[in-house]
Amino acid sequence: MRAIVVSATGGPEVLDYVDDHPDPEVNPGEVLVDVAASGVNFIDIYHRMGRYPLSLPFIPGEEGAGTVVAVGEDVHDVAVGDTVAWASVPRSYASRVAVPASKLLPVPEGVAPEAAAAITLQGLTAHYLTHSTYEVxxxxxxxxxxxxxxxxxxxxxxxxxxxxxxxxxxxxxxxxxxxxxxxxxxxxxxxxxxxxxxxxxxxxxxxxxxxxxxxxxxxxxxxxxxxxxxxxxxxxxxxxxxxxxxxxxxxxxxxxxxPSLNAYIATRDELVWRASEIYGWVADGRIRVHISNRYPLAEAARAHSDLESRRTTGKVLLIP
Missing domain, CATH: 3.40.50.720 (NAD(P)-binding Rossmann-like Domain)
Structure with a gap:
């Protein structure tokens, strides 16, 4: 598979593109997804810089959407061919990601995979901030x-x-x-x-x-x-x-x-509630997803550089 690998923390130049990285193993309770798009977020920059340290080497990225291509043991209610999205799942800057079924979110009709990749992490964050941290x-x-x-x-x-x-x-x-x-x-x-x-x-x-x-x-x-x-x-x-x-x-x-997202999606019910509302608003047109920049996965360094320097507006995506 194609992936971005970080072997040493630092600037955008440490984001190395690898086109023959081994596919992830699919463990019990996990699902293998062909990635349509990966979201780029500031948390990825913090990981790359070492501000929030991860064990080296690592594949960055925590958000994406795509199509299920394999289902591990002990997984129910998910089938090959389903369109799904996720947030707070590591190793998402890749063409294939193994996602815990507990983190998977079904993407409804009316929400394109790129839109789901663009809104899941930030949408969940915006939801908890406006509905729970301070209820507007x-x-x-x-x-x-x-x-x-x-x-x-x-x-x-x-x-x-x-x-x-x-x-x-x-x-x-x-x-x-x-x-x-x-x-x-x-x-x-x-x-x-x-x-x-x-x-x-x-x-x-x-x-x-x-x-x-x-x-x-x-x-x-x-x-x-x-x-x-x-x-x-x-x-x-x-x-x-x-x-x-x-x-x-x-x-x-x-x-x-x-606040941080994981504390506000601590249970499956809370995760699904927030995501369902966000996707519903997108599907019925009450919220517009603004994707400002799409970059090939190989240009992840440029995506990070543009985001850090505020040359982007809206959401930044990587396309494997």
Missing amino acids: KAGDDVLVHAAAGGMGLLLTQIAKLRGARVIGTVSTEEKETLARQAGADEVLRYRNFADAVRKLTGSGVHVVYDGVGAATFDESIASLRPRGMMALYGQASGPVPPVDPQILARNGSLFLTR
């Missing part, structure tokens, strides 16, 4: 950073489905257009955004969804109303330095959380 309600003011990125576009659309007013931050006019097309009511640049948020809302927003990290953290805190929630779900600009909890008291008894 009609009339809430919500601040979404990187509103033209894959996560930002989904967070904006879901928050609008729930009746919120969405304030997005972006870096360019082109990205502002994308954020507004997704439903953002107001779009700001990153410079002094906290002052602008205060002028728009009076008392601040109910929740900040921040996947940027170090570069936006302080102003995100300053953008919250009393008892507001800071959901720091990523660190694209780097990790946030140690925080004095007193800043939460001084800014109005704020809440701060650093």
